[in-house]
Amino acid sequence: MKILNIVGARPNFVKVAPLHRAFRRYPLIQSKIIHTGQHYDTVMSDIFFDQLDLPRPDYYLGMCAGTTTRQTADILCKFENVLTIEQPDWVLVVGDVTSTLACALAAAQTGIRVAHVEAGLRSGDNQMPEERNRILTDALSDRLFVTEQAGVDNLKREGIDADKIHFVGNVMIDSLVAYRTKASELNTLGTLGLLPEQYILITIHRSANVDSEAGLKKLLQLIDNVASLKLVLFAIHPRTLTNLRKFGLISQLEAIPNVRVLEPQGYLEFINLMENAAVVITDSGGIQEETTYLQVPCLTFRQSTERPVTVELGTNQLISDLNPETVTQQVREILAGRVKIGWIPPLWDGKAAERIAQIFLNTE
Known part of the structure; x- marks a missing residue:
């Protein structure tokens, strides 16, 4: 065959x-x-x-x-x-x-x-x-x-x-299970001078969020708000970077204090960053699943999700109004210890x- x-x-x-x-x-x-x-x-x-x-x-x-x-x-x-x-x-x-x-x-x-x-x-x-x-x-x-x-x-x-x-x-979880230990051995946090749960990890790339100037400005406001609460690692997707440059918004991103912009990470490096984050903010489908398995709080900046089990059973919360202020309030709740309890889905x-x-x- x-x-x-x-x-x-x-x-x-x-x-x-x-x-x-x-x-x-x-x-x-x-x-x-x-x-x-x-x-x-x-x-x-x-x-x-x-x-x-x-x-x-x-x-x-x-x-x-x-x-x-x-x-x-x-x-x-x-x-x-x-x-x-x-x-x-x-x-x-x-x-x-x-x-x-x-x-x-x-x-x-x-x-x-x-x-x-x-x-x-x-x-x-x-x-x-x-x-x-x-x-x-x-x-x-x-x-x-x-x-x-x-x-x-x-x-x-x-x-x-x-x-x-x-x-x-879920075959994506197969890879996570197989490579989680190898990812931790890379010591990505040590290389970046970070400690566990001392940062918020953000990665956003969906067209609805990054293909327009209005969407990008909303993203920058989200980053600015959250960075006032804790160090932000912004793992920037090539699509997002291209559009920030297109609309002349790179300098606005660089002016936000308490933000470290990271180039796209390898698979193992990103697993390590996810597992040790205080909270992950994303619009990625796969990251919703990976954070659920890792039991890390996840805020998904989208109006809907095709992976409802991550919300129903997992650690994911949907920010369906696409409002930076809503994200900020949810981050405050998580940092204060009011964390959504999640379970690993069947199979x-x-x-x-x-x-x-x-x-x-x-x-x-």
Whole structure:
């Protein structure tokens, strides 16, 4: 059985790493990695391969820059060539980025079965590109691997055949379990001269928050407010940095006291920073899950979340009014010791990839 695993953006690497390792344990499965090039610089791509012990990709598509439509078309054409050469039994896609949908569509159009890891997640906000990618990818998929019960419920409500749906747990947590100790051994805090729980970690990158001048000014106000309470580490995403420069707001960020701006971090470094933060403020889906497992308070600066279990069971709180003052008040509560108690969701035990491998082995 030949499986082509698609990676493109940073979270994909974290999810595919445990899957590739699980598949390679079985001689009946031939596992290959296809890198679309969606994140193509060293910090956002190569370092994750190195830290997650992933081999070099079997194919690198080198997708073009430009709009999402142009990128999708480019991936479709280039990945179709790979499919013609490899003739795989399955194409496995993870998450909800442009590469996810484009490769799923190319496979479906070629008559090759599609497996979607992290299927069924829904925010209810169809204005989010990621939400459209999730819905369309699930509609194209023959196997849907789900991280939480809400995903199962969503897929059934959308009419997906129950035989295609598998509640397996969370492969992102597989990587966290596998590399948590290695991350702590890096001593990232010592290198930065930090102590545990003596800082607030912020990373924001979603288009709704950083693609407009108004959104960026709201983000800067959030950082300014929170930095008055405790040292802020702002791990700046390339997209956010590009837009701050575009709107001439870099100097405004640099003028905020008690803020340390960090370049994009490697996977292991960021785990260490998350685990030791007093609170994490983000708009990232994966970070909501990782902080829940690590039992670290998380404030998600979004109107909705596709990962409701992180709010219902975990340590995550949703700031749905997108108001910097609301964030500031929640941070005050947390720093005063009024912390939301969370639990680790079912099947987030580091064994999701093995469950997925077993399902493939039992698939005709």
